[in-house]
Amino acid sequence: MTTSKGLxxxxxGELRAERIxxxxxxxxxxxxxxxxxxxxxLPENLAVTxxxxxxxxxxxxxxxxPMRDPLGAWRDAVRSGLRATWLGHSTVLLExxxxxxxxxxxxxxxxxxxxxxxxxxxxxxxxTLAALPPLDVVLVSHDHYDHxxxxxxxxxxxxxxxxxxxxxxxxxxxxxxxxxxxxxxVELHWGExxxxxxxxxxxxxxxxxxxxxxxxxxxxxxxxxxxxxAGPTHRVFFSGDTGLEPSxxxxxxxxxxxxxxxxxxxxxxxxxxxxxxxxxxxREAQRQLGDAPLLPIHWSxxxxxxxxxxxxxLTLEGFARDEGLPLIAPQIGEAWELGDAPLxxxxxxxxxxxxxxx
Numbered sequence: 001m002t003t004s005k006g007l008x009x010x011x012x013g014e015l016r017a018e019r020i021x022x023x024x025x026x027x028x029x030x031x032x033x034x035x036x037x038x039x040x041x042l043p044e045n046l047a048v049t050x051x052x053x054x055x056x057x058x059x060x061x062x063x064x065x066p067m068r069d070p071l072g073a074w075r076d077a078v079r080s081g082l083r084a085t086w087l088g089h090s091t092v093l094l095e096x097x098x099x100x101x102x103x104x105x106x107x108x109x110x111x112x113x114x115x116x117x118x119x120x121x122x123x124x125x126x127x128t129l130a131a132l133p134p135l136d137v138v139l140v141s142h143d144h145y146d147h148x149x150x151x152x153x154x155x156x157x158x159x160x161x162x163x164x165x166x167x168x169x170x171x172x173x174x175x176x177x178x179x180x181x182x183x184x185x186v187e188l189h190w191g192e193x194x195x196x197x198x199x200x201x202x203x204x205x206x207x208x209x210x211x212x213x214x215x216x217x218x219x220x221x222x223x224x225x226x227x228x229x230a231g232p233t234h235r236v237f238f239s240g241d242t243g244l245e246p247s248x249x250x251x252x253x254x255x256x257x258x259x260x261x262x263x264x265x266x267x268x269x270x271x272x273x274x275x276x277x278x279x280x281x282x283r284e285a286q287r288q289l290g291d292a293p294l295l296p297i298h299w300s301x302x303x304x305x306x307x308x309x310x311x312x313x314l315t316l317e318g319f320a321r322d323e324g325l326p327l328i329a330p331q332i333g334e335a336w337e338l339g340d341a342p343l344x345x346x347x348x349x350x351x352x353x354x355x356x357x358x
Contacts, residue, residue: 013173016187020170023189023223030220031170033209033274035246058308060122061358065300066331067126073335074133080339082234082259087126088332089301090147090240092262093133097231099201101137102163103238103262104147105129105156111146111302113214119146119302122309126333129155136199140167141240142224143174143212146267146302150178157181166194166203170222174214190225201231206251208242210275228255234339236260237289241298243274244281248288258292260328260338261285265312266299276305279315283325293326293338293348300332300355310355317353327351 025031070085070093078095085093090104107125112118129152138156140148148171156163157180165175165185172187186194188205195202208226213219226245227238237251237258252258263285268278277285279296286294299312308314319325326348330336338344 016170016172019187019189023169025190025223031212031223032220033211034207035209058310059303059306061300061309063358065123065358066354067123068331068333068335070127070333070335071131078337078339080337080343081231082236082339083335083337084236084260084262084295084328084330085335086295086297086330086332088121088123089299090141090264090297091125092238092295092297093335094229094236096229096234096236097199097201099137099196099199099229099231100133100135101139101203101229102132102135102156103139104141104240105138105152106146106149106301107152107155108145108149111144111304113145119304122301122303123332130159132156132160135160135163136196136201137203138163138165139203139227139229139238140165140171140175141208141227141238142168142210143171143214143222144241145214146304147241148174148214150174153180154178157184164194164196166227168205168212168223168225170212174222188225189223199231201229204228204230204255206255207245207247208240209245210241210243226251228258230255234259237262237292239263239277239285239297241276243272243277244285248285252288252290256290256292258290259344260295261289261292262295262297264298265296265316266307267302267304268307268312269305272305279312279319282312283316283319283323286325291326293328293344295328295330310358313353313355317351320348320351329353 083095092103094101110118169187169189172185193204205225210224212222229236235258263282265279265282268276320327
């Protein structure tokens with residue numbers, strides 16, 4: 001296992017290029033999933049695109065979503081060693097054994113290269129960027145617009161210059177272009193780990209089955225992945241975006257057991273099963289990763305697929321009822337203490353299907 005303590009910076013752009021060139025995942029200058037040649041054929045793409053342009057129906061919530069103000073909770077110390085605050089889509093503030101990690105921070109109105117068109121938010125962010133507590137790490141899983149918000153990371157860097165930006169190999173070039181100081185950027189490849197020695201914590205990158213790109217010409221020029229955030233006592237798995245990656249069980253053996261599993265469950269389609277889990281594959285992934293409590297992410301913020309906005313949670317609610325899936329379902333902005341087993345079990349048992357009241 002590689003421990004990454006050096007940084008890939010703009011001053012060493014050649015080093016980034018060398019690391020990319022050495023990647024066993026690189027084929028003809030582009031990263032590739034080793035177990036699947038993912039190609040969405042043109043007729044299928046056009047059919048899905050036509051559906052996306054039609055009546056949005058239940059794809060958008062009929063009324064405002066309930067939200068919580070997390071500031072009061074954040075003023076209190078983390079009692080259990082692990083607290084998670086879901087801020088919408090794939091943005092989660094993790095407080096784990098004294099480490100604060102913000103995943104995939106997206107505050108933009110639209111998940112799009114422009115803010116006058118593209119998928120629009122169902123809800124405002126529950127908190128401003130300026131109100132976030134001091135961060136140790138901003139973790140960007142990959143470079144898609146609903147995970148990497150240029151304005152948000154630029155503002156975070158201005159407000160919190162101490163925070164490291166940990167991301168996938170190649171994405172650092174985007175961050176530098178957005179104005180992030182290269183000295184705080186850490187880029188990882190699958191199998192690499194970044195250690196925060198002063199916090200006795202680490203972030204390790206594992207395989208995911210997805211793709212990357214922010215424009216027509218840069219498809220798969222940067223890497224994507226899943227991540228394990230580990231402290232002295234607790235461990236969290238964060239999927240980023242992925243299909244049912246064949247190595248999940250091996251990841252659990254290497255880096256588990258996990259106290260919390262954060263998996264993408266929304267913005268899926270049967271034709272996209274290799275690149276997006278959806279609720280059915282998320283259930284299987286959760287089993288393979290060790291059956292720890294599941295925090296669903298990647299839903300209820302943007303209209304990125306064809307299903308009803310709440311369909312992923314209705315499905316997972318059924319798994320919780322019928323199969324005993326340990327499901328954690330906070331409202332947007334709600335902070336959950338999860339670090340000790342009795343508290344975690346109590347929260348799972350007290351599932352509140354708030355999406356049914358919208």
